[in-house]
Amino acid sequence: xxxxxxxxxxxxxxxxxxxxxxxxxxxxxxxxxxxxxxxxxxxxxxxxxxxxxxxxxxxxxxxxxxxxxxxxxxxxxxxxxxxxxxxxxxxxxxxxxxxxxxxxxxxxxxxxxxxxxxxxxxxxxxxxxxxxxxxxxxxxxxxxxxxxxxxxxxxxxxxxxxxxxxxxxxxxxxxxxxxxxxxxxxxxxxxxxxxxxxxxxxxxxxxxxxxxxxxxxxxxxxxxxxxxxxxxxxxxxxxxxxxxxxxxxxxxxxxxxxxxxxxxxxxxxxxxxxxxxxxxxxxxxxxxxxxxxxxxxxxxxxxxxxxxxxxxxxxxxxxxxxxxxxxxxxxxxxxxxxxxxxx
Amino acid sequence: xxxxxxxxxxxxxxxxxxxxxxxxxxxxxxxxxxxxxxxxxxxxxxxxxxxxxxxxxxxxxxxxxxxxxxxxxxxxxxxxxxxxxxxxxxxxxxxxxxxxxxxxxxxxxxxxxxxxxxxxxxxxxxxxxxxxxxxxxxxxxxxxxxxxxxxxxxxxxxxxxxxxxxxxxxxxxxxxxxxxxxxxxxxxxxxxxxxxxxxxxxxxxxxxxxxxxxxxxxxxxxxxxxxxxxxxxxxxxxxxxxxxxxxxxx
Numbered sequence: 001x002x003x004x005x006x007x008x009x010x011x012x013x014x015x016x017x018x019x020x021x022x023x024x025x026x027x028x029x030x031x032x033x034x035x036x037x038x039x040x041x042x043x044x045x046x047x048x049x050x051x052x053x054x055x056x057x058x059x060x061x062x063x064x065x066x067x068x069x070x071x072x073x074x075x076x077x078x079x080x081x082x083x084x085x086x087x088x089x090x091x092x093x094x095x096x097x098x099x100x101x102x103x104x105x106x107x108x109x110x111x112x113x114x115x116x117x118x119x120x121x122x123x124x125x126x127x128x129x130x131x132x133x134x135x136x137x138x139x140x141x142x143x144x145x146x147x148x149x150x151x152x153x154x155x156x157x158x159x160x161x162x163x164x165x166x167x168x169x170x171x172x173x174x175x176x177x178x179x180x181x182x183x184x185x186x187x188x189x190x191x192x193x194x195x196x197x198x199x200x201x202x203x204x205x206x207x208x209x210x211x212x213x214x215x216x217x218x219x220x221x222x223x224x225x226x227x228x229x230x231x232x233x234x235x236x237x238x239x240x241x242x243x244x245x246x247x248x249x250x251x252x253x254x255x256x257x258x259x260x261x262x263x264x265x266x267x268x269x270x271x272x273x274x275x276x277x278x279x280x281x282x283x284x285x286x287x288x289x290x291x292x293x294x295x296x297x298x299x300x301x302x303x304x305x306x307x308x309x310x311x312x313x314x315x316x317x318x319x320x321x322x323x324x325x326x327x328x329x330x331x332x333x334x335x336x337x338x339x340x341x342x343x
Numbered sequence: 344x345x346x347x348x349x350x351x352x353x354x355x356x357x358x359x360x361x362x363x364x365x366x367x368x369x370x371x372x373x374x375x376x377x378x379x380x381x382x383x384x385x386x387x388x389x390x391x392x393x394x395x396x397x398x399x400x401x402x403x404x405x406x407x408x409x410x411x412x413x414x415x416x417x418x419x420x421x422x423x424x425x426x427x428x429x430x431x432x433x434x435x436x437x438x439x440x441x442x443x444x445x446x447x448x449x450x451x452x453x454x455x456x457x458x459x460x461x462x463x464x465x466x467x468x469x470x471x472x473x474x475x476x477x478x479x480x481x482x483x484x485x486x487x488x489x490x491x492x493x494x495x496x497x498x499x500x501x502x503x504x505x506x507x508x509x510x511x512x513x514x515x516x517x518x519x520x521x522x523x524x525x526x527x528x529x530x531x532x533x534x535x536x537x538x539x540x541x542x543x544x545x546x547x548x549x550x551x552x553x554x555x556x557x558x559x560x561x562x563x564x565x566x567x568x569x570x571x572x573x574x575x576x577x578x579x580x581x582x583x584x585x586x587x588x589x590x591x592x593x
Contacts, residue, residue, distance in 0.1 A: 025398035025405060027547075027555040028485040028492075028529075133549060143489045144530055145549065187356040187364050230369045233486055233493075235398050235405035237358045259400060259486030267359035295360040296410055303411070342509050342535040343487045343526055 001161060002126060003070040007154040008108065011061025013141075013213065014150040016128055017121075018054040020254060021136035021145075025235055030258045032140040035059075035119050035213060035277035038306065039078030042170055043123030045309040046075040046100040048163040053127030054137040056156065058120040059213065062111025063150075065122065067103040072158060073125030073166050074109065075100040079117030079176070079278055084110045099169040099316050117176045117278035126161030142214050142255045169316040170309065178275035179285040181268055184295055186240055188263035191228035199223065200241075200265055204284045205249075211281065213255040215242075215338040222247035228263040233343070236260045239268030239276070241287070244341060251276060260341055271298035352378065353426040355419060356403075360410055365422060366403040367431060371522070373496065374432045375402045376483050380560040382425070384437030391421050399559045400484045401493065438593060440560045445544045445587040447476065447518055447565040448573040453541035460520060460537045463503055474498065475539065476565040480525060482557050490529030490547025492557050497523045509535040516542040518565070527563070540565070543576035544587045551583060562592070 007014070017040070020033020034040040034057055043055050062081050076083055076097050083095040088106040095101060095109075103109055114120060130137050130147065139146040150156070189197060205220035218241075225243045236242065236259060240252045244262045251268065252260075266287060268276050279285055290298075356364040365382065368375035383399040386406070393413025398405045408418060449472045450457040461471045480494035497520065505521045510533060513519070517528045519536035526536055529547035542565070546557045557563070568576070576586040 022407070023396050024489075024555075025396055025407070026485060026559060027490060028487060029489045134554060145489065184357055184360060187358055232369060232371060232402055233484075234364060234366075234400045234403045235358075235486070237362045237405070237407075239359055257487055258398075259484070267357070267362075269360050292360065292415065299360060300411060340533070342505075342533055343491075343493070 001070060002129060002158040003072050003105070004068040004158060005072060005124060005156040006066040006068050007150050007152055007156065008064035008066055009152050010063035010150050010154075011058060011113075012149070013059035014063055015057050015059070015139040015141065015213070016054050016130050016147065016150075016156070017057040017138050018052055018136055020138045021134050021140075024134065025258055028258050029140065029143050029145070030254065030256045031238070032143070032145075032254045033136070033138045034121070035254055036078050036121070036274040038173065038175065038274045039119070039121045041306050041309055042077040042098060043075045043121050045313055046077070046098075046168050046170060047073055047123055047125045048165060049123065049125065049127050053123070053159065054130065055121045055123040055128065056150070058111060058122060060118055061113045062120060062122070065109045065111075067105050067107050068155070070105060072103045073100060073161060073163060074103055075123040076111070076120065077123065077170075078120040079114040081114050081120045082112040086110060096169060096316060098172060100166050102166045114280070118280055119277055124156075124158045124161070125163050126159035129157040129159040140255055141212075142257070167316040168313045170312055170314070173305070175275040176278050178272065179283070180288045181276050181279075181285060182272050182290045182295065182298065183241065183266040183268055183287045184290065184292060186264035186266045187234070188228060189265050191225055191263040192223060192243075192265050193227060196223050197265065200249075201287055201289055204286055206284055207279050207281050209281050210336050210338050212337050213253060215250045215252050215256055216276075217338055218249045218251065221249075223249060223265065225263045231261045233259040233261040236264065237267055239270070239273050240264040241266040241268070250338060253277065257341060262341060269295040269298055271295070271302035352432055353382075353422070355422070358405060361407060363406045363408070363415070363418065364403050365406065365426075368402045371401055371483075371496065371524075373481070376481070377436055378431035378434060379404055381434035381437055382431050383559070385425055385428070389421070389425060391418070393418070400486060437560060440562065440592045441558065442562040442590050442592055443557070443587050444564055444566050444589075445542050446568045446572065446576055447540040447542045448568055448570060449476075449540040451570070453573065454518070454539040456519070456537035457539045460503065460539050464500055471539070472567055475520070475525070476567050478564065480563050482559050482561045482563065483524070484559055485557065488528070488530050488532050490555050490557065491532070492527045492529075492546065493524055494527060494563055495524035497525065499523070503537065505535045506537060509533055510538070513538050514541065515547075516544065518542060527557075541573070543573055543580045544585070545580050556585065
């Protein structure tokens with residue numbers, strides 16, 4: 001059984017995402033996929049979905065979505081966004097985040113701007129049944145693979161939903177509040193002298209509003225990479241902190257360019273990629289250099305937490321009056337795309 | 344001493360906790376690129392458990408791996424052993440590469456920078472077209488965008504600077520030149536290089552299996568065609584035909 005979800009309005013970057021399509025770097029395609037894989041997995045745990053199920057990624061801002069045809073099981077995870085269910089006769093009910101529910105045909109789910117974190121996810125029971133392209137449903141905006149941003153009028157097909165459980169919830173995870181992002185030195189760290197490297201670690205950075213699924217531009221320090229003499233492009237990795245000609249660091253994300261010639265001073269460790277992706281703009285944070293064994297311990301712990309998620313799902317017990325209707329305020333500032341390095 | 348003069352030319356650079364870069368040099372050089380391609384092919388043949396992906400670029404190979412399944416120490420030990428097998432800078436290029444002859448319409452709207460490029464080279468447009476088309480260029484790497492290939496190298500006098508003002512977009516199939524290389528686009532993208540031709544051949548087509556036709560290490564030359572032929576081949580390409588001739592190199 002499967003229904004459809006109609007997009008009545010959408011924020012500036014609502015896309016279908018799953019775990020992406022790794023393995024295409026040699027053909028010029030970065031792996032893409034959900035900016036916050038933890039939140040993606042949370043939704044799969046809440047709905048009992050398969051690991052490869054896709055969800056709607058809501059970058060900074062949600063939208064309005066109406067159930068068509070049949071009741072739709074759904075779950076909300078990732079950045080905390082105000083959410084309201086509106087019945088067909090106009091009754092409004094605020095919804096808890098990191099929880100699942102059912103949207104009856106004709107009911108509307110309104111999701112506002114991120115109040116905590118940046119990237120929210122709207123999951124459907126059975127996932128989303130858009131056509132996979134090169135093994136994934138993830139929309140890769142820069143590469144133009146898998147479709148584009150969803151806009152008003154779009155209709156999203158639900159996958160086959162064999163599950164029945166709803167009104168379940170997960171405890172909040174602390175990574176949304178992380179303000180110390182752990183890094184290892186990057187492939188070209190030596191292109192920066194000791195003073196610049198120390199300044200990178202000492203600086204209190206913020207993410208500017210120049211951010212998208214490709215990269216996030218930082219403010220707080222302009223770094224001198226004049227020691228980097230070769231401009232030869234090589235393969236860049238998820239979480240690389242690249243310093244382009246203007247000296248303002250860029251953290252490269254899922255839909256990044258696959259190759260680049262600017263030096264990369266550091267790389268965010270895998271366990272902190274979701275925390276960085278969720279870092280709200282204009283919020284001070286620092287990079288913390290760790291040893292490789294610390295990064296591996298963190299990765300091990302991170303994977304253990306991911307695999308324990310299904311066991312942490314609990315029935316949703318709540319007082320509806322404790323959840324205010326927050327949709328009326330807290331609009332995010334406009335976000336601007338990051339300027340690209342050309343070949 | 345430069346990297347290329349050392350006995351063991353490979354250098355390992357970190358690429359996060361799940362990646363490693365094996366670098367064979369830091370210049371655009373056929374021998375270095377050859378070492379990269381040969382080593383990448385060797386790595387793929389070795390099929391080391393824990394490695395999920397390798398990707399050759401102009402002078403290095405990126406290795407993605409699961410550090411909880413394959414420790415960095417063990418990976419480096421495996422790499423040391425592979426690096427020590429031969430002098431990679433003199434290794435023969437990997438087997439199974441393809442040689443492509445790709446149709447291209449030079450000049451006009453397809454190659455708006457052709458006259459300026461001929462001026463910069465100090466040759467006639469006819470000479471430029473002949474020299475560019477007949478040069479056997481290698482796919483040095485794919486990068487920047489899906490199916491986007493860097494081809495090289497062209498004769499020395501093609502060491503042209505990039506444009507000071509990039510063009511906002513060129514169509515798929517565009518062939519542009521700078522720094523003794525050509526770029527061959529497979530999607531509509533911006534470029535900072537001088538565009539001299541366009542090909543109806545689709546290096547990347549999601550409607551086709553395989554979606555990507557050019558591989559790192561493949562060799563490419565171009566066959567100049569006229570506008571009518573371009574239109575015809577473009578139609579055939581849209582219908583799924585591979586409009587370039589190809590042979591497998593042994």
